[in-house]
Amino acid sequence: MNTTTVTTATSNSMSTFTKLSIVIFVLLALLPFQNFVYDLFMMKVFCFAIFAAALNLLLGYAGLLSFGHAAFFGSASYVTAHAMKEWGVTPEIGLFIGVICSTALGYVFGYLAIRRQGIYFAMITLALAQIIYFLATQVPFTNGEDGIQGVPRGEFLGLIDLSPSSHMYWFSLGVFALAFLLVMRVVRSPFGQVLKSIRENEPRAISLGYDVDRYKLMAFTISAGLAGLGGGLKALVLQLASLTDVAWQMSGEAVLMTILGGIGTLWGPIAGAAVIINLQNYLANLGGWSTIATGAIFVVCVLAFRRGIVGEIAHRLKIQL
Amino acid sequence: MFELLGVSPQAFTAQMLIGLINGSFYALLSLGLAVIFGLLNVINFTHGALYMLGAMLTWIGLTQLGYWIGMPELEVPYLVALFLAPLIVGAFSIVVEKTMLKRLYHLDHLYGLLLTFGIALVLEGLFRHWFGVLGNSYPVPDMLRGGLRVNGLFLPYYRLWVVGVALLVCFATWYFIERTKLGSLLRAGTENPRLLQALGVNVPLIITLTYGAGCALAAFAGVLAAPIYQVTAVMGSELIIVVFAVVVIGGMGSIAGSILTGLGLGIVEGLTKVFYPEASSVSIFVIMIIVLLLKPAGLFGKVR
Numbered sequence: 001m002n003t004t005t006v007t008t009a010t011s012n013s014m015s016t017f018t019k020l021s022i023v024i025f026v027l028l029a030l031l032p033f034q035n036f037v038y039d040l041f042m043m044k045v046f047c048f049a050i051f052a053a054a055l056n057l058l059l060g061y062a063g064l065l066s067f068g069h070a071a072f073f074g075s076a077s078y079v080t081a082h083a084m085k086e087w088g089v090t091p092e093i094g095l096f097i098g099v100i101c102s103t104a105l106g107y108v109f110g111y112l113a114i115r116r117q118g119i120y121f122a123m124i125t126l127a128l129a130q131i132i133y134f135l136a137t138q139v140p141f142t143n144g145e146d147g148i149q150g151v152p153r154g155e156f157l158g159l160i161d162l163s164p165s166s167h168m169y170w171f172s173l174g175v176f177a178l179a180f181l182l183v184m185r186v187v188r189s190p191f192g193q194v195l196k197s198i199r200e201n202e203p204r205a206i207s208l209g210y211d212v213d214r215y216k217l218m219a220f221t222i223s224a225g226l227a228g229l230g231g232g233l234k235a236l237v238l239q240l241a242s243l244t245d246v247a248w249q250m251s252g253e254a255v256l257m258t259i260l261g262g263i264g265t266l267w268g269p270i271a272g273a274a275v276i277i278n279l280q281n282y283l284a285n286l287g288g289w290s291t292i293a294t295g296a297i298f299v300v301c302v303l304a305f306r307r308g309i310v311g312e313i314a315h316r317l318k319i320q321l
Numbered sequence: 322m323f324e325l326l327g328v329s330p331q332a333f334t335a336q337m338l339i340g341l342i343n344g345s346f347y348a349l350l351s352l353g354l355a356v357i358f359g360l361l362n363v364i365n366f367t368h369g370a371l372y373m374l375g376a377m378l379t380w381i382g383l384t385q386l387g388y389w390i391g392m393p394e395l396e397v398p399y400l401v402a403l404f405l406a407p408l409i410v411g412a413f414s415i416v417v418e419k420t421m422l423k424r425l426y427h428l429d430h431l432y433g434l435l436l437t438f439g440i441a442l443v444l445e446g447l448f449r450h451w452f453g454v455l456g457n458s459y460p461v462p463d464m465l466r467g468g469l470r471v472n473g474l475f476l477p478y479y480r481l482w483v484v485g486v487a488l489l490v491c492f493a494t495w496y497f498i499e500r501t502k503l504g505s506l507l508r509a510g511t512e513n514p515r516l517l518q519a520l521g522v523n524v525p526l527i528i529t530l531t532y533g534a535g536c537a538l539a540a541f542a543g544v545l546a547a548p549i550y551q552v553t554a555v556m557g558s559e560l561i562i563v564v565f566a567v568v569v570i571g572g573m574g575s576i577a578g579s580i581l582t583g584l585g586l587g588i589v590e591g592l593t594k595v596f597y598p599e600a601s602s603v604s605i606f607v608i609m610i611i612v613l614l615l616k617p618a619g620l621f622g623k624v625r
Contacts, residue, residue, distance in 0.1 A: 065431045065434075065435075112610060112613050112614070115613060115617035116569075116613075116617055116618070118429075118430055118431065119358075119362075119364045119430055119431065119434055120569065122364070122431065122434060123364065123565045123566075123568065123569055124569055124609075124613065126562060126565055127562060127565055127566040127569055127606055127609055128606070128609075128610070130562050130563075130566070130606060131603055131606045131607075134602050134603045134606070135603075138599070248562060249558075252438060252442070255435065255438075259435065286450075288445070288446035288447060288448070288449035288450030288451075288554070289446065289450060290446070291442050291443075291445060291446030291449065292442070292443050292446030292447055292450065293446075294439075294442055294446075295438075295439045295440065295441070295442025295443035295444075295445075295446060296439070296443055297439075298435060298436070298438060298439025298442060299421070299436060299439040299440060299443065301435075301439075302425070302432050302435045302436040302439060303421060303424060303425075303436065306428075306432075
């Protein structure tokens with residue numbers, strides 16, 4: 001979808017991107033020491049930023065639009081919540097189990113979905129995700145409409161209690177940083193380059209001898225696992241897993257965050273997540289207004305603002321973000 | 322035979338009728354999607370919202386409009402709504418196509434899907450804001466009240482009417498596209514729009530009208546649905562995913578294919594409800610997985 005060529009930094013000196021990323025992470029790490037921004041709000045942003053980054057990995061770098069990523073986000077959210085509450089595992093084990101589940105699910109869904117392309121791919125992922133939604137309403141452990149409430153945050157490595165928001169903040173920032181590094185690593189690896197070549201010109205990638213379907217499936221699986229990481233973290237942060245996490249509107253939100261932030265940029269999904277979460281916070285009590293605003297932003301982005309926030313900045317400053 | 326299966330013939334036939342009704346809605350909606358997809362290459366995500374809009378306009382016309390304009394005794398009757406709602410929705414869609422969708426044709430087809438998704442959210446949000454999410458019921462029109470009694474079975478007239486009208490409209494659409502001169506122009510437009518334009522045919526006009534007509538079909542289904550289902554702001558978003566699954570199974574290769582798949586899957590869903598009720602809501606998705614494994618392009622689809 002995005003046709004700007006991406007050059008990776010080859011010089012020895014640090015690229016603008018690296019410098020900027022370090023600055024942003026340092027700022028994020030200092031955030032708990034001030035009174036302006038609410039901890040819980042930022043943690044929520046991290047969860048959805050991971051989710052959006054997972055989608056961006058697929059959409060921005062492999063050119064695959066999945067409309068069913070809520071299935072991975074939500075299933076990991078449920079599984080992590082269940083593991084924490086019923087089995088009393090530590091948070092990192094809880095997240096791990098959640099991610100394993102979403103990765104496995106991603107492999108199965110990916111296997112089915114990559115058989116078709118473009119719009120069909122989007123529709124198939126959407127329909128497959130709906131099965132998970134139905135399961136979540138039927139299976140006993142998800143508690144139907146109520147969801148899994150009062151999920152304990154546990155103790156990190158059995159040592160650090162995550163119940164206080166300040167501790168949880170550092171933990172979620174750490175998870176977010178890991179996810180960010182993973183996405184960066186994938187995007188800049190030879191694997192990522194092949195994905196880009198598939199996005200730009202699939203027949204050519206095939207003629208070069210790449211097993212395109214295998215690459216797509218791998219990208220899909222990684223993306224699903226990462227979406228699950230966001231979902232599992234969300235269950236810990238908000239101490240809740242509910243039907244909203246698996247509903248298809250959630251998939252749409254992740255797509256919106258990605259587009260709004262900037263498809264194919266590493267910081268884009270994070271910016272997009274921050275804006276959308278902020279917006280929903282403001283409009284939470286106003287009935288249908290949050291849906292209306294979400295839809296309107298979607299329309300504006302698609303019509304006039306396809307580069308997104310970070311994409312636009314990167315384009316103006318002629319740097320890679 | 323029914324005794325052997327442990328199902329009463331009454332329950333069986335009743336579920337078949339429900340299946341057939343659901344199938345009629347699937348057919349009408351996937352038909353509209355197929356018509357639009359054929360010419361614009363856009364998956365019209367607003368389709369569910371327009372179906373809701375059709376039902377909402379019908380309900381508003383009967384119960385709200387009179388009070389709004391200060392004439393409480395004014396009621397827009399069902400039959401008028403059956404024509405008026407699709408017209409309004411069609412006109413609205415034409416405006417959407419002219420002002421927004423048109424700008425995206427030169428881009429990846431995914432942008433069309435995303436734009437229509439955004440519009441669907443706005444529409445749904447507006448109606449949720451105005452009318453909440455509680456269901457409103459719409460009375461069955463007087464002339465279609467009552468029903469047939471056959472062998473201890475009650476077949477409501479309205480439901481028979483819905484199946485009949487839906488089949489008629491589906492057949493008419495199929496006939497128009499596959500058997501008339503104008504329909505052949507439309508099909509030519511999907512094959513080679515530039516050539517057709519060079520021959521002096523106003524292709525953009527055809528595209529606009531097709532989009533309007535496809536959307537009007539969704540609204541028509543909405544009017545038919547109003548007396549059967551609860552009229553709510555979210556009725557479309559629940560249905561559209563199932564219709565997408567129907568479309569994936571059918572493959573959107575042909576007009577007839579989408580009609581047959583829609584009806585067939587409605588009946589399959591109804592039958593699942595008889596024999597294994599728990600699975601009825603997922604039966605279509607299970608079928609989708611099986612079809613994808615065996616025939617990725619769908620039952621009537623062409624491999625592209």
